[in-house]
Each structure stands twice: as structure tokens, then as C-alpha cells.
Amino acid sequence: MKEVVVLVGTGSIGQAIARRVGAGKHVVLGDLKIEAAQVAAKIFEGAGFETSAIAVDISNRESILKLALHAQKFGAVKNLICAAGVSPSQAPVEKILQVDLYGTAVLLEEFGKIIAQGGSGVIISSQSGHRLGALTEEQNFQLATTPTEELLNLPFLKAITDTLKAYQYSKRCNVLRVAGQATSWGKRGATINSISPGIIITPLAADELKGPRGEGYRKMLEASPAKRAGTPDEVGDLAEFLMSSRGRFISGADFLIDGGTTASYWFGDLQYLKRTH
Numbered sequence: 001m002k003e004v005v006v007l008v009g010t011g012s013i014g015q016a017i018a019r020r021v022g023a024g025k026h027v028v029l030g031d032l033k034i035e036a037a038q039v040a041a042k043i044f045e046g047a048g049f050e051t052s053a054i055a056v057d058i059s060n061r062e063s064i065l066k067l068a069l070h071a072q073k074f075g076a077v078k079n080l081i082c083a084a085g086v087s088p089s090q091a092p093v094e095k096i097l098q099v100d101l102y103g104t105a106v107l108l109e110e111f112g113k114i115i116a117q118g119g120s121g122v123i124i125s126s127q128s129g130h131r132l133g134a135l136t137e138e139q140n141f142q143l144a145t146t147p148t149e150e151l152l153n154l155p156f157l158k159a160i161t162d163t164l165k166a167y168q169y170s171k172r173c174n175v176l177r178v179a180g181q182a183t184s185w186g187k188r189g190a191t192i193n194s195i196s197p198g199i200i201i202t203p204l205a206a207d208e209l210k211g212p213r214g215e216g217y218r219k220m221l222e223a224s225p226a227k228r229a230g231t232p233d234e235v236g237d238l239a240e241f242l243m244s245s246r247g248r249f250i251s252g253a254d255f256l257i258d259g260g261t262t263a264s265y266w267f268g269d270l271q272y273l274k275r276t277h
């Protein structure tokens with residue numbers, strides 16, 4: 001039996017993280033698209049990792065339970081990485097809430113029941129969640145602690161009509177949910193954190209930068225403190241630290257990695273975006 005790393009969402013960000021923590025372990029590569037998981041498995045196997053690929057839909061609890069069972073066949077689950085999600089331009093409101101908000105919450109809940117002693121998890125949220133104004137204390141509490149099957153019935157979630165808001169609430173919820181779950185993960189000797197990346201160059205983001213909205217994105221990046229987009233490897237480095245022995249005092253926390261874009265959005269040169277976001 002080996003220690004097991006479970007990655008859900010086998011895009012470039014997820015792969016960058018799994019490569020940093022997967023050496024000598026069994027790496028389970030799960031994705032809605034089995035072909036995406038298999039392609040990742042081939043790349044990983046070619047680089048010396050032991051892997052298995054599995055189809056998983058995080059918006060479905062049964063599918064998450066199957067993933068957990070599959071992972072435990074290889075050993076104790078030491079790391080969970082969630083880099084699965086749909087973006088505001090990819091899906092309607094209901095789908096975004098079902099996958100990004102509910103699905104992530106169920107994944108945290110189910111893996112919180114099996115995570116190994118000394119284990120750790122990282123959930124990829126987004127800078128988008130930081131562009132939502134302050135919620136009330138009660139809303140924060142509800143997003144952090146409402147039982148998963150009741151989450152999507154919260155009235156302020158049911159009132160959402162546009163996909164950007166659905167994405168922003170989902171990503172805010174990821175951060176709050178991680179904080180809400182830190183106690184139960186802690187009881188198992190495990191840590192759980194979220195990372196909120198800014199624009200990270202992945203095939204999808206690269207297409208957006210070349211597409212019809214590309215000029216707006218390029219302008220935003222040029223005016224941001226870092227003056228560029230991020231790379232999956234930079235997110236991987238942060239996640240590796242959080243999951244390493246050096247990160248054991250860090251749990252229930254969120255880490256923005258956006259080249260200063262959020263700071264500039266609220267207080268600097270990017271304030272013009274508030275009118276359109």
C-alpha cells in the first residue's frame with residue numbers, strides 16, 4: 001500500500017500541484033472527462049509517477065464516493081487537490097452552482113471523513129470570489145456551515161441570475177467552506193486550505209487572451225502590479241508549501257496569488273473594473 005494523492009480536475013493547475021506532491025505516492029487522476037484524466041495519466045507515467053485515471057463528476061455525491069473508494073484501494077489518502085470547475089463563460093448559473101459551489105462542498109465533506117493523519121488538502125478557488133463585496137456575518141456562516149444538501153436552497157443563492165455572480169459566490173463559498181471544514185480535518189490531524197489564483201495561463205486562459213474579450217484582459221494584466229498573468233507552476237509552488245511539513249500550522253486559510261490584481265481592483269489602477277464586474 002502507498003500513500004495516495006487524489007487530484008480532481010486534471011487541467012494544468014491541478015497537474016502542476018500533483019507533480020509537486022505525488023513522487024513515491026499513488027496519484028489518482030479524476031476528471032469529468034475521462035480522456036483528460038487519461039492524457040494526464042500518460043504524461044505522469046512518462047515522468048515516473050504511479051497513477052490511475054477515473055471519471056468523476058463532483059456535482060454528484062455518488063461519483064465522489066466512488067472516487068473515495070477507488071483511492072482507498074491504493075492506500076491512505078494523504079492529499080486532496082481540487083482543481084475542477086467550470087468558468088462563467090462555460091456554463092449556465094445552475095451548472096456553475098452545482099459544480100463549483102455544491103460539488104466542492106461535497107468533496108470537502110466526503111474526503112474530510114477519510115483523509116489520513118498528517119494529510120492535507122488544497123482547493124482551487126479564484127480571485128473572482130474576492131471581487132464580491134462583503135457578505136453579512138449570517139451569510140458567511142450559512143455558506144460555511146449549511147449542510148451540503150441544503151446549500152443550494154439558500155435564498156441569496158437562489159436569487160442569482162448571472163453567471164459571473166454564480167462563479168463569484170461559488171468561489172467565495174469555497175473559501176468559507178474550507179474555513180468551516182478546518183475543524184473536522186484538524187480532528188484527523190489534517191490541514192485544508194484554499195488558493196485563489198488570478199489569471200493563470202492555461203490553454204483556456206490563453207484562448208481568452210486571444211479571443212474577443214482579449215483586449216480587456218490584456219489591458220487589465222498590463223495595469224496590474226505584476227504586469228503579467230501567472231503560471232500553473234507558481235500556483236503549484238504555493239500549494240506544495242501548504243501541503244509540505246513546513247505548512248503544518250496553516251489551516252482553514254485562503255491564499256490570493258494574483259500578482260496584486262485584487263488589491264489594484266479595490267484600491268488601485270484597476271478600480272475602473274468595478275463598473276463592469
Ligand SMILES: NC(=O)c1ccc[n+]([C@@H]2O[C@H](COP(=O)([O-])OP(=O)(O)OC[C@H]3O[C@@H](n4cnc5c(N)ncnc54)[C@H](O)[C@@H]3O)[C@@H](O)[C@H]2O)c1
Pocket residue numbers: 008009010011012013014030031032033036056057058059083084085086087099103124125126127196197198199200201202204205
Ligand atoms: N486558469 C485561470 O486563470 C484560473 C483562475 C482562477 C481560478 N481558476 C480555477 O482553477 C481551477 C482549474 O482551472 P483550469 O484553468 O486548470 O481549467 P481547466 O478547464 O483546464 O480544468 C478544469 C477541469 O475541471 C474538469 N471539470 C469540470 N467540471 C467537472 C466536474 N463536474 N467534475 C469533475 N471535473 C470537472 C474539466 O473537465 C477540466 O479538466 C478551476 O476551479 C478554475 O475555476 C482558474
